[in-house]
Amino acid sequence: MSLEEDYLFVYDALKDALRFSAPTNNEVIPLIDLTLLDEAASDNALLLLNQKAHRHQVAAICVYPQHLKKISSSIVAQPFSLPQDAEGKKVKLATVVNFPEGDQSTQHVLTAVDNILSTNLADEIDYVFPHQFYLEGEQKEALKQCQQTHQLCKQAGITFKVILETGALPSLAFIYQLSMAVIGEGCDFLKTSTGKIAQGATFSAAFAILKAIKDSKATCGLKVSGGIKKPEQALTYMALAKQMFDREPDKSWFRIGASSLLDELIN
Template sequence: MDATLARLVEEAKLAAPDAKIAERALPLLDLTSLNDDDTDERIVALCDRAVTPAGRVAAVCIHPRFIPVAKRRLENKGVAIATVVNFPGGGESAAEVAGSTRDAIRAGADEIDVVLPWRDFKAGERTVPNDILRACRDACGDGILMKVILETGGLDDADLIERASRDAVAAGADFLKTSTGKLQPAATLEAAAIMLAVIRDSGKPVGFKAAGGIRDTAGAATYLHLAGALMGEGWATPSTFRFGASGLLDALLGDLGQGATGQKPRGGY
């Protein structure tokens, strides 16, 4: 990471949380449950938490099999349904990814979070990852958001994260996302700075999603500060910036004086 980005990361770590940050962060939240043992009942509870006295979250992010449950529960609520493909390992073929994406969209998904084949990418392979992202992009068409999960904790190298970010943007990503939440470290400010700088330099309308390990308003404040420093104050809106999290919602509501909203999903988020 160059000196400018390193300085911005250090400054972001000093960002102070307050109720205004909590109010700003809540509508940026992709409320997430991606546990292997999720049930219909747990997803219903998740959806019921998505609309709060302080406002609604941007989306719920769930496994594809629960899309119909979420769609029924969130009908006319103004909350998008996001799901994952090639998740979490990134080992599916381009044809499988395209098929899974089309199936999810037919079931009612509004947003697709697709895992870059980061192990292949780390090993030097470029054609297979590119083919998978382009297959997903084609399946999404123009109306469905495609968020590309880089799994930055697995890439664990600034140059690799930068290259993967550039390739994902070139393949048509609508968002760059840090992590699956299944591998540690998950989201880090250092990875976020590299990804945001690539988005800025691309000149394209690409958003950013920090996912995994962000559990309180203080953590949210650091990422919002960093995004403002790199992209401009006010850039972070639901169309350009998301937090992938579960427990973060209760923390934000607590700081807004609203208390908890019920059962918290389990898992890496």
């Protein structure tokens, strides 16, 4: 069975499954990486983001590196806004590297990671894989950059998410093969998209990544992002993950990156 045929088979099975049982809105919220990737974000916008994230206990807050300090300082200033979740852990702080184009030199990327680590503020890093270099034939160099970045994060105990930018990739087979290659170099999550190009997450791309994770038998999660604004979209991606792995999605291996989805879920 080809990858496309496998996808259609899973898609048809999922449609049937969703008719009988679908995740609830309350099951979506703990999986959200609440995102504000705006370099011009105001202090007030960051404060409100932080308050909302902790009030509703999302998985993580994702902002630019220069905004980590503001988020962190607002946490210290407002300890009452930090109810702990069932596992006794606070909302994680995530940031981005090589973002959004994925075109920075390896030295620039590693220096950026070192700078983030030196602040001791971030729990997670979302790194844009150099997909253009990879597409242009520089596969070894692109994968080496990814591996070196992962090693820095691993040594520091930082969760490492690799953004593939699936909307820029030519086919399902390519997404699957690249996912397998990146898993081989090491990562904690594969992520679909930056949300900064026209094509964000798609159901077929998420399937290809999940198939690679399953086939590799790796301990690796999926983060879907880019254009996920409605609860129905989130619920369908969650159902896909459950269908393929036969277990309920949780934040240790499944995330949804979104800026406005939480508002839709709570209003």
